[in-house]
């Protein structure tokens with residue numbers, strides 16, 4: 312979608328028009344065995360899981376996919392080159408299992424690998440793409456997770472070649488197949504803070520499939536800690552919101568709903584964060600034995616509704632200070648969600664004013680909002696200033712906010728952090744009301760930016776000052792809005808993560824030395840030029 316002059320356009324206003332066309336309009340929901348059982352899999356595991364999901368309400372709640380992960384095949388291909396299932400593990404075979412699942416209302420998903428072997432050492436699909444696609448199709452498979460072990464040479468170009476080939480092969484199949492790409496996971500988290508390869512892969516992945524498995528694997532059942540892994544994957548996901556749209560989803564991996572090292576509060580936190588992200592909700596647990604509280608959590612219809620919202624926006628960070636993460640996004644009916652994540656171990660309380668959720672600054676303090684707690688469904692329709700949240704340690708509260716005045720939807724402005732995704736440092740307006748810098752995120756008003764549809768950025772600390780580029784000095788600063796030619800105070804946000812100056816041709820917001828912010832030739836250094844912005848601050 313191209314907007315005039317490529318100015319920042321507010322996605323929420325555009326509506327879910329493109330959703331209908333895509334293969335995966337909203338994120339997938341279902342089951343995968345990996346994190347819970349790894350290679351201990353068999354036919355009974357999947358039939359019993361499906362039976363349980365059909366009888367305990369998970370299927371009715373929307374969890375309609377059963378995906379098999381690694382270790383299902385024999386070590387040898389058949390004489391004609393096709394993959395074969397292990398008949399000890401799957402005595403009745405994959406076509407039988409596929410129809411068993413389909414008869415009960417599930418889709419059937421499978422796993423293979425882009426390289427010569429799967430990560431578990433079974434045959435990979437390299438060189439067998441056409442044969443394997445035909446085999447999967449004949450088994451009734453309509454979802455493929457393609458892992459990225461044993462790809463040689465270990466180069467982004469090689470991955471691109473293989474995944475684009477798979478895209479072509481899938482495109483020629485008689486029925487569409489959802490394609491989950493694990494390629495980016497192999498390039499995330501460079502220890503030298505160099506994300507160039509990760510960004511390169513994330514740039515092409517949306518062109519070939521529906522899902523990006525983008526970073527670390529979520530902890531498996533036997534891991535002795537789990538919370539750190541959940542927050543790591545959550546943190547990675549916050550770096551990629553710009554890529555997500557109806558039809559393409561960032562995948563921070565499975566819901567580990569019966570992990571013995573997670574408390575119920577922590578499981579609920581993962582679920583609420585994944586719901587806010589519109590991330591895939593794929594459960595990896597022994598479903599027949601899930602307890603009542605966990606099932607209730609997984610079936611929470613208010614949180615599933617925001618996960619499955621047709622806009623498919625990923626909630627983005629409003630603020631972050633080490634103790635609290637606050638996130639927000641728009642929903643298709645014009646409501647906003649506010650997600651409040653207490654990263655501390657102790658219970659605590661936080662007040663978030665409505666303008667931080669993207670609503671107008673209301674000096675009169677009389678405009679009313681209806682605020683619904685999505686865990687309990689309890690609502691308060693008399694709120695005028697903001698939301699006070701009591702959140703347990705490692706807990707997450709999610710609120711749905713509906714303005715009770717007429718122009719609510721039109722006046723929402725994407726609001727939140729602008730931060731460099733390599734250093735995670737926040738764009739900060741200086742106390743002098745002129746300089747800007749990149750520094751530690753503190754949740755201060757000087758780090759919460761409102762992104763107007765005309766391409767201007769203003770912090771809550773200086774609501775009348777706009778972020779501007781100065782071509783002479785080569786620096787960026789804030790000045791009174793309108794005090795400079797308009798285009799010098801306007802920016803375009805690109806899906807590459809670049810923030811392009813409308814006034815200084817070909818120049819992008821760039822992290823300089825010692826926290827300074829400069830403008831430099833776009834493409835000069837991606838690590839210094841890739842930023843996340845509030846969701847809805849869109850792009851081409």
Ligand SMILES: *[C@@H]1O[C@H](CO)[C@@H](O)[C@H](O)[C@H]1NC(C)=O
Nearest residue numbers: 348351352353354355356400
């Ligand atoms: C199938 O796998 C599950 C999970 O690993 C295991 O508990 C069960 O005993 C296995 N069943 C058969 C028939 O092998």
Ligand SMILES: *[C@@H]1O[C@H](CO)[C@@H](O)[C@H](O)[C@H]1NC(C)=O
Nearest residue numbers: 389390391392393394395445
């Ligand atoms: C390849 O061989 C396997 C095992 O004998 C068989 O099940 C499959 O149908 C064959 N595939 C084709 C395309 O002939």
Ligand SMILES: *[C@@H]1O[C@H](CO)[C@@H](O)[C@H](O)[C@H]1NC(C)=O
Nearest residue numbers: 384385386387397398399400
């Ligand atoms: C099939 O799986 C079983 C259980 O993991 C394993 O012992 C056996 O070796 C496998 N069969 C073949 C032919 O690989």
Ligand SMILES: *[C@@H]1O[C@H](CO)[C@@H](O)[C@H](O)[C@H]1NC(C)=O
Nearest residue numbers: 503504505506507508836838
């Ligand atoms: C970052 O990685 C890319 C690709 O591997 C490489 O071309 C570039 O030189 C690296 N940059 C730095 C600053 O190390």
Ligand SMILES: *[C@@H]1O[C@H](CO)[C@@H](O)[C@H](O)[C@H]1NC(C)=O
Nearest residue numbers: 681682683688689690691692
């Ligand atoms: C507030 O939202 C709840 C649902 O969360 C709804 O039942 C109630 O009618 C709403 N109140 C107003 C005044 O719109």
Ligand SMILES: *[C@@H]1O[C@H](CO)[C@@H](O)[C@H](O)[C@H]1NC(C)=O
Nearest residue numbers: 763765766767792793797800
């Ligand atoms: C952009 O929109 C804001 C808010 O509507 C307005 O205050 C500002 O003057 C506009 N700036 C330009 C350059 O159009």
Ligand SMILES: *[C@@H]1O[C@H](CO)[C@@H](O)[C@H](O)[C@H]1NC(C)=O
Nearest residue numbers: 822823824825826827828829
């Ligand atoms: C950055 O800060 C260091 C330490 O204060 C200083 O030595 C260096 O000259 C500064 N660099 C620039 C480009 O300002």
